[in-house]
Amino acid sequence: LRLGTMATAAAAAATPSQTQSAAPALPLQRGIVKLVLSGSAIIVRGQPRGGPPPERQINLSNIRSGALARRAAPNQPEAKETPDEPWAWPAREFLRKKLIGKEVCFTVEYKTPQGREYGMVYLGKDTTGENIAESLLTEGLVSVRREGIRGTNPEQARLCELEEQAKAAKKGMWGEGGSSHTIRDLKYTIENPRHFVDSNHQKPVNAVIEHVRDGSVVRALLLPDYYLVTVMLSGIKCPTFKRETDGTETPEPFAAESKFFTESRLLQRDVQIILESVQNQVILGTILHPNGNITELLLREGFARCVDWSIAVYTQGPEKLRASERSAKERKIRIWKDYVAPTANMDQKDKHFVAKVMQIMNADAMVVKLNSGEQKTIHLSSIRPPRLEGEVNQDRRKLRPLYDIPYMFEAREFLRKKLIGKKVNVTVDYIRQATPSTNVTPAFPERTCCTVTIGGINIAEALVSKGLATVIRYRQDDDQRSSHYDELLAAEARAIKNAKGLHSKKEVPIHRVADISGDTQKAKQFLPFLQRAGRSEAVVEYVFSGSRLKLYMPKETCLITFLLAGIECPRGSRNTPTGVQEGEPFSEDATQFTKELVLQREVEVEVESMDKAGNFIGWLHIDGINLSVALVENSLSKVHFTAERSSYYKALLSVEEPAKLKREKVWSNYEEQPAEEAVLQVAEEKERTTNYKPVFVTEITDDLHFYVQDVETGTQLEKLMESMRSEIAAHPPMEGSYTPRRGDYCIAKFIDGEWYRARVEKVESPAKVHVFYIDYGNEDAKADVIDSVVRDIQNTQCLLNVEFGGPSCSFVTLQFADSKDDVGLGLVKEGLVMVDVRKEKHLQKVITEYLNAQEAAKSARLNLWRYGDFRADDADEFGYRR
Numbered sequence: 001l002r003l004g005t006m007a008t009a010a011a012a013a014a015t016p017s018q019t020q021s022a023a024p025a026l027p028l029q030r031g032i033v034k035l036v037l038s039g040s041a042i043i044v045r046g047q048p049r050g051g052p053p054p055e056r057q058i059n060l061s062n063i064r065s066g067a068l069a070r071r072a073a074p075n076q077p078e079a080k081e082t083p084d085e086p087w088a089w090p091a092r093e094f095l096r097k098k099l100i101g102k103e104v105c106f107t108v109e110y111k112t113p114q115g116r117e118y119g120m121v122y123l124g125k126d127t128t129g130e131n132i133a134e135s136l137l138t139e140g141l142v143s144v145r146r147e148g149i150r151g152t153n154p155e156q157a158r159l160c161e162l163e164e165q166a167k168a169a170k171k172g173m174w175g176e177g178g179s180s181h182t183i184r185d186l187k188y189t190i191e192n193p194r195h196f197v198d199s200n201h202q203k204p205v206n207a208v209i210e211h212v213r214d215g216s217v218v219r220a221l222l223l224p225d226y227y228l229v230t231v232m233l234s235g236i237k238c239p240t241f242k243r244e245t246d247g248t249e250t251p252e253p254f255a256a257e258s259k260f261f262t263e264s265r266l267l268q269r270d271v272q273i274i275l276e277s278v279q280n281q282v283i284l285g286t287i288l289h290p291n292g293n294i295t296e297l298l299l300r301e302g303f304a305r306c307v308d309w310s311i312a313v314y315t316q317g318p319e320k321l322r323a324s325e326r327s328a329k330e331r332k333i334r335i336w337k338d339y340v341a342p343t344a345n346m347d348q349k350d351k352h353f354v355a356k357v358m359q360i361m362n363a364d365a366m367v368v369k370l371n372s373g374e375q376k377t378i379h380l381s382s383i384r385p386p387r388l389e390g391e392v393n394q395d396r397r398k399l400r401p402l403y404d405i406p407y408m409f410e411a412r413e414f415l416r417k418k419l420i421g422k423k424v425n426v427t428v429d430y431i432r433q434a435t436p437s438t439n440v441t442p443a444f445p446e447r448t449c450c451t452v453t454i455g456g457i458n459i460a461e462a463l464v465s466k467g468l469a470t471v472i473r474y475r476q477d478d479d480q481r482s483s484h485y486d487e488l489l490a491a492e493a494r495a496i497k498n499a500k501g502l503h504s505k506k507e508v509p510i511h512r513v514a515d516i517s518g519d520t521q522k523a524k525q526f527l528p529f530l531q532r533a534g535r536s537e538a539v540v541e542y543v544f545s546g547s548r549l550k551l552y553m554p555k556e557t558c559l560i561t562f563l564l565a566g567i568e569c570p571r572g573s574r575n576t577p578t579g580v581q582e583g584e585p586f587s588e589d590a591t592q593f594t595k596e597l598v599l600q601r602e603v604e605v606e607v608e609s610m611d612k613a614g615n616f617i618g619w620l621h622i623d624g625i626n627l628s629v630a631l632v633e634n635s636l637s638k639v640h641f642t643a644e645r646s647s648y649y650k651a652l653l654s655v656e657e658p659a660k661l662k663r664e665k666v667w668s669n670y671e672e673q674p675a676e677e678a679v680l681q682v683a684e685e686k687e688r689t690t691n692y693k694p695v696f697v698t699e700i701t702d703d704l705h706f707y708v709q710d711v712e713t714g715t716q717l718e719k720l721m722e723s724m725r726s727e728i729a730a731h732p733p734m735e736g737s738y739t740p741r742r743g744d745y746c747i748a749k750f751i752d753g754e755w756y757r758a759r760v761e762k763v764e765s766p767a768k769v770h771v772f773y774i775d776y777g778n779e780d781a782k783a784d785v786i787d788s789v790v791r792d793i794q795n796t797q798c799l800l801n802v803e804f805g806g807p808s809c810s811f812v813t814l815q816f817a818d819s820k821d822d823v824g825l826g827l828v829k830e831g832l833v834m835v836d837v838r839k840e841k842h843l844q845k846v847i848t849e850y851l852n853a854q855e856a857a858k859s860a861r862l863n864l865w866r867y868g869d870f871r872a873d874d875a876d877e878f879g880y881r882r
Contacts, residue, residue: 026107030125031056033099035268039065039091039142042099042121044106052260060133061109061118062159065091065142069186083186086179087172091141095132096208098123100268105129120155137162140172184226193278196227202315204272204288212267214240215258215303216295218287220273233295234276234284235311235321236304237476238262239335254334258303266294277313284310299324302334307476311486312493318486342430342480351428357419359599362401363411363469364460366419366452368426369596380460381429381449381482383469386411386502406508407501411468416539418462419454420600427451430480451483458484465491467501516614517550517561523614526558530607530616538562538605540598545572546590546631549598549620551605561615565608566643566652567628569636570666577742577763586665590636597630598622608646619648632656635665641804644839688842692799692815698776700794704833705809707776711797717775721756728755740769748773792816793823803843813846828853831862 031044034055040063045055066088072079105126108119123130136142137159144156144163167174190196210228211219215238220231238259239252269289277284287294295314298304299321306325311318329336343351355368358375363385369375386407402409428450437443452459461484463469471488474481482488496503516522530536541559542550547569551562569590573583598620607618620627626648631637633655643649660667695708709717724747733747740746740760748758748771762770799815814823827833828850835850858865 026109026119028105028107028126030103030105032101032103034263036092036095036099038068039088039095039136042095042104044104048260048264052256056117058106058108058121059116059118060121060136062145062156063133063136063142064145065136068092069184071188081188084183087141087182089184090172090182091136094136094139094141096268098135099132101264104132133159134162138166138171140166140169140174143173187225187227190227190229193281193283197275197278197283200275202274202276204274207271207273209266209269209271209287212259212263214238214255215262215298218262218266220271220287222273229283231273231275231283231285231287232279232310233298233304234286235306235314235318236295236299237307238298238304254303257334258298261298261301261303262294265289265291265297274315276315277310279310284313286315296320296324300327302328302331302336305335305476308474308485308489312489318490322483322486339479343428346428353426354423355426356423357421358596360412360415360420363408363415363463366415368424376448378426378428378450378452379432379447380463380469381451382472382474382485382488383460383464383482384472385469400513403511403513407468409511410501410509411463414463414466414468415459416600419452419459422454424452424454424459427453427483429483432480449480449482458487460484461487461491464488465495465500467495467499467503470502511557513552513557513559515559517559518614520612520614523560523610523616526556526560527607527610527616529556533607535604535606535621538603540601540603543591543595543599545569545587546594546636547628548615549594551603561613562605562607562620563611563615563617564628564631565617565619566640566646566648567631567637568640569631586636589665590631593631593634593636594627597625598627619646626651628652629655633659635659635662635667638666641806645837688803688845690801692801694797694817695800696797697793697795697814699773706793706814708798708800709775721775724757725755739766745774746771792826798823803846804840825850825853829857831857831860831864831866834864 031046033042034045035043037043037057040060041057042060043055043057046053066085067082068088069084070082072081102123103125104121104123106119106121107127108117110119111117120127121132122128123132133142137144144159146160166172170176173179206223207220208223209218210221213219213230216233216236217238218231218233219228221228239255241249241251241255243249266287266289272288274286274288275283276286293316295304299306304325306318306321311321314321328334329339329341332339353370355370355376357366358369359367361367361377364380364383365377367375367377386405388405402412428448430449432444432447432449434446435441435444460469460482464471471485471492472481495501499505514522516526536553537555538551538553540549541552544550544561547564547567549562549564551560552558553560570584570587572587572591574581601622604621605618606621607616609617611617628637628643629648629651632639632652639649639652639656643652660670660672663670694711696711697706697708699707728747738746740763742760742763744760746758746760747755750756750773756773757775758771758773760769761772764770793814793816797817799817799820801813801815802810803813804811815821816823824833828835835847835854837851838847857863858869861868
């Protein structure tokens with residue numbers, strides 16, 4: 001919109017005195033006062049139409065006002081600052097308060113060759129309004145310009161008359177008090193901006209906005225001390241005007257619009273400024289106007305974006321600014337017209353949901369279980385967990401991040417104790433796409449980054465405030481960040497100030513955690529301590545299967561592998577040299593059940609024994625629940641015969657019977673025995689049955705397991721061996737024609753030079769293979785056996801009776817074929833072995849005989865008992881307890 005047509009009819013006259021009353025009337029034009037330059041000059045603008053409107057400078061004709069102070073040009077060394085002329089400032093202020101933002105009408109009386117326009121200005125829509133020049137003269141703030149007046153003009157005569165009246169009344173410059181008080185002591189620089197800001201204690205300072213550089217940067221005159229300072233709005237940034245090398249300025253999109261938006265509301269208005277901080281000698285602040293807060297308004301209208309580096313100092317809270325920016329983004333206005341939200345393609349139910357925390361992966365990730373039963377890995381938005389800084393001397397393969405990275409264990413423990421098993425509120429902030437690996441960074445899979453809260457507490461913020469994580473810094477245009485990013489930055493600032501965690505100057509905590517999983521020697525040394533301790537505290541670190549777990553023992557600061565006692569749980573899939581061995585039915589269900597119940601929970605364990613591989617065996621309790629009993633109760637395990645010696649045997653049986661009747665999971669194929677058979681079986685169990693069979697002992701192992709051949713079927717084996725050897729003699733095997741693999745059945749040559757049937761146990765190299773001779777029980781490269789047993793029974797015929805079954809072999813009594821003497825009883829009498837006490841009623845007679853023989857061996861101090869009974873002592877610190 002143009003301000004109006006230029007007056008040309010009267011422009012030919014050079015001075016106002018040449019304008020005659022008979023001349024045609026000057027066209028009346030209208031506009032809004034944008035800026036008051038001095039007591040006699042204003043800038044008038046039109047109405048905006050699709051962008052900033054045109055503007056023009058109007059000088060009041062026939063009057064003169066004092067010149068305002070000027071700062072010396074920085075690129076002109078010889079230039080000097082000029083102060084205010086007397087009464088220049090009061091005249092400017094009089095016009096500013098009267099005209100800024102108001103509609104005026106004006107006539108242009110003449111225009112100089114340089115383009116300056118002079119005329120009369122009236123407040124309002126027509127000439128009936130207040131004549132501005134006359135008001136200035138009445139107050140004694142300006143004087144009449146009398147140069148060049150050669151004729152009489154009613155308007156000029158009116159001005160002269162008003163001036164005389166002001167003189168008579170001694171108003172303004174015509175008063176007797178002098179004019180020094182009208183000259184400002186203007187200060188263009190502040191020696192110590194930081195001290196100046198702090199000294200105001202964030203109290204509002206009165207000011208006038210003198211210039212608007214862009215939508216978020218202004219020049220303000222602070223009152224009453226007349227400091228002229230540059231103020232940048234805290235927390236936001238508007239599009240700017242980029243200065244090119246040739247001195248021209250190129251506006252960014254919406255730069256002119258945002259500047260006009262601020263100008264039309266703040267320029268030369270009385271405002272209050274909260275001085276909040278200083279950045280590179282530029283003061284950061286918030287400008288308060290009676291009509292509102294310009295910072296929030298710029299954001300809401302899409303003229304500005306939030307900036308992280310200054311939003312923290314915004315005294316009214318960054319959440320207000322983020323909310324205003326979010327409103328503009330949602331409406332896609334102005335700078336956000338092409339904006340696409342990080343979660344724009346997600347359903348609402350996928351953005352916000354409640355889930356149960358199942359596992360803490362590390363200091364910024366966790367596995368949660370949704371209401372649908374699905375499990376999902378999520379990451380905490382905008383935070384970075386503790387990490388190793390600088391060169392890492394430790395072998396990466398041996399690095400255990402949880403214990404070797406400073407504060408990683410503390411961060412994991414904080415999350416574990418606060419979240420495991422709890423329901424949390426999850427808000428998805430963004431999804432970070434998968435990135436391939438580079439020479440500098442490893443590959444990352446796709447990550448769902450969320451804000452997780454529990455009881456109104458933002459977990460990421462709590463983690464950062466304790467110094468257990470740091471906040472990621474982003475590019476200004478990167479919107480993939482936490483929806484509570486400002487709170488995270490504030491929490492980090494507090495942690496740094498208080499020297500918490502990662503920001504502490506103290507020595508970093510060191511966690512020396514010994515992993516004795518699979519270390520048989522260390523496990524043997526550790527076993528007595530755990531047995532004597534009774535119930536020990538532990539944390540379940542990992543679940544391998546339903547009954548196999550890795551535990552962290554906090555008091556002992558070690559990791560152990562723990563097997564649940566008393567049950568037979570389905571085995572899961574395993575990696576073998578020949579490939580993946582499939583798991584047994586319901587093994588996955590058992591594993592999941594154990595995970596949901598105990599993973600990363602604090603539990604109590606009772607260690608009873610250990611196996612050959614250094615794994616501890618015992619009972620695990622959580623919140624009064626015995627995990628072995630729980631697995632049996634849920635038809636995910638069966639009771640193992642070894643539970644008979646335990647105090648939990650009755651509890652296991654009491655839940656196993658109902659589980660059998662349900663015929664679910666491991667009992668899905670269970671068939672109930674007829675009552676008559678069950679009664680008969682119970683009757684049989686009350687009395688020991690003996691059925692000795694002649695056998696030939698072929699091999700004895702280190703742990704008193706032995707292999708036998710049935711004498712009655714021995715002739716069949718001999719015929720088979722003769723047939724096999726004749727076949728080999730007729731067709732000798734070619735060397736290299738067979739590549740052995742673990743588990744293969746083959747034929748192998750023993751140290752006697754003969755070929756026997758065998759099974760491949762271990763392949764060390766093509767030249768060295770361990771085999772197990774299946775017909776005789778021999779195994780190459782084994783340790784020495786107990787000499788006494790070898791001497792007495794190996795390679796001899798004996799009589800064997802099966803007493804009860806076991807998971808891998810039967811438990812038997814063995815007699816010499818000629819004397820019918822009990823081999824086991826003989827070993828007990830010689831003090832070479834200890835009695836394993838059984839509770840079965842039908843074995844009590846044999847057990848009693850064995851115990852009597854053991855007491856006799858102890859009294860005679862034979863072999864094992866040569867130093868007495870090493871298993872017990874009056875003082876607890878010696879040996880084992882009974």
